[in-house]
Amino acid sequence: MEIGSTVTLTYTGKLDDGTVFGFATQEKPMKFQTGMDAAIDGFEKAVLEMNEVGEKKTFTVDEYEAYGEYLEGHTTKIPLEQIPVDDIAVGKRIWLSSAEDGAPTPATVLGIEGGMVTFDLNHPLAGKDLIFEVELLDIEDAPENFVSAAEKAAHLKEQSKLLGGDQGDDFR
Numbered sequence: 001m002e003i004g005s006t007v008t009l010t011y012t013g014k015l016d017d018g019t020v021f022g023f024a025t026q027e028k029p030m031k032f033q034t035g036m037d038a039a040i041d042g043f044e045k046a047v048l049e050m051n052e053v054g055e056k057k058t059f060t061v062d063e064y065e066a067y068g069e070y071l072e073g074h075t076t077k078i079p080l081e082q083i084p085v086d087d088i089a090v091g092k093r094i095w096l097s098s099a100e101d102g103a104p105t106p107a108t109v110l111g112i113e114g115g116m117v118t119f120d121l122n123h124p125l126a127g128k129d130l131i132f133e134v135e136l137l138d139i140e141d142a143p144e145n146f147v148s149a150a151e152k153a154a155h156l157k158e159q160s161k162l163l164g165g166d167q168g169d170d171f172r
Helices: 041-048 149-163
Strands: 006-014 020-024 030-033 056-061 075-079 093-097 104-113 116-120 130-140
Antiparallel strands (some): 006 020, 056 130, 075 116, 093 104
């Protein structure tokens, strides 16, 4: 299989203790184009090593190729009256808007005390190795002249340098 191929698959994702955190079935499979940052790095890397429809594989994705390490201080406190959710409770996940760009960020309520709500901004699977059982249902070849998300980002970075006058010593 090559970068840019579109794959359709079933999977079951588990933690070390056997807890299932996600799945896709034959009735509702997962479908994504490789090379487009549509799946976590370690998952995509392992799927790219599969080559035949019907192939089954079990593999572990370590925390660094999944959702990263759990960062103890990755929290924020917000006054309770600024929370747009009525039924706020410890353990509940809600979406917060980022102060910088307004982008939605999922957060888990860690505590409510003194009119302040403490949120954990880590992904719920951060710091965990993930075990996947995968079966390939279909593989579509990459389109001609496919450009991956990584290649596109590198190209845009280079173009920004040129457009911004940052040619360094090459500019005379």
